Amino acid sequence: MRAIISILVVALLPLFSVRGATSIIQKPLDEFLVYEIPTAWKAGTTTLLFPSEISALYGKSIATQEQTNANFLISFVPGNYYVTLRALEKEAEDYLTVIYNRKAYIFHLVASDHPFRTLTLFNPDKNWTGRAAISPSQLLSILDKAKAYSLFKTQHPDALEGVLHVASNIENPYQDFTVRIKNIWRFEAQDTLVFGIEFINHSSATIGYKPQDLAVRLGERIYTQSIVDASGSMPPHSTTPAYIAITGDGSGGRNNLAPDNNWSVLVVKEKDARLASTP
Incomplete structure (x- = not known):
C-alpha cells in the first residue's frame, strides 16, 4: 500500500524559459503578436483552433488544392472555428492572416519536421488572468x-x-x-x-x-x-x-x-x- x-x-x-517541445499547444489570443507555427509537411496536418467562428482568411501562397504557386494546402469551411494546414515542400514559408472577432491575427507558417499538431487559442480575459x-x-x-x-x-x-x-x-x-x-x-x-x-x-x-x-x-x-x-x-x-x-x-x-x-x-x-x- x-x-x-x-x-x-x-x-x-x-x-525560466521552457524548451521542452510539444506538438499540442495552447496560447492566448494576441493581435499584436506574430505566432510562429512549425507546420506539418511530411505527414499529418497542423490545426489552428479558435474559441468560435472564424470570419475570414488571407494568405499569398496558400491554396485549397495543390497548384504550382502554392506552398501550403489549407482546409477551411466558412463558419468553422478551426483551420487545417499542410506544407507542400520542405522549405515552404508564408504568412496566414485570420480575421476573428473583428481583429486580425498573424501566423508565420514554416514547414517543419517537428510541427505543431494543434494550436488552441483562447481568450486571455477568460483564462490568462x-x-x-x-x-x-x-x-x-x-x-x-x-x-x-x-x-x-x-x-x-x-x-x-x-x-x-x-x-x-x-x-x-x-x-x-x-x-x-x-x-x-x-x-x-x-x-x-x-x-x-x-x-x-x-x-x-x-x-x-x-x-x-x-x-x-x-x-x-x-x-x-x-x-x-x-x-x-x-x-x-x-x-x-x-x-x-x-x-x-x-x-x-x-x-x-x-x-x-x-x-x-x-x-x-x-x-x-x-x-x-x-x-
Missing part, C-alpha cells in the same frame, strides 16, 4: 479519477470531459533506478497534470526517497507537486507505482501545459540532502 499521501501548496517558482484555488478534496478527486481512468473511459466517459490522456512511457534513468512516466493526464478545468509513474529499482538494496520532494521538470522549469501518492521506498529489484500532480504555474496563474511533452521526474533520496543524479 502506498501509505504516504501528501498535499502541498504550489511554491512560487522562477520564470489566473485560476481559481483548488482545494485538497478536489486534488484527491482528480487523483482518484486518474487512477481509475480506464474504468471511467469504458463505463462513464462523460465524467472525462476536459481530460486529456497520453501514454508516454518516458524513462528517466538514475544511478541505481529508473523512473518511468507511464501515463499523463491533463485536467483542463483545474489546470492540473497527473503523472502515473513507476520506480524501477535495479539494485539489490532498498532505496528510500522523499515523496514530499518529488517534482517535475520541463526544459529548465521545475514544477513542485500539488499532490502526491507514493510509498517513499523502492524494494530491491522491484517496480513500484506512484502518482504526482502539478497545478498551475507556481505563481497563481495557469500553466496551460499539454501532457505530450518531454517531462522528467526529479527524485530526492531519503538519505540525501540533494537531488539524485538528474536524468
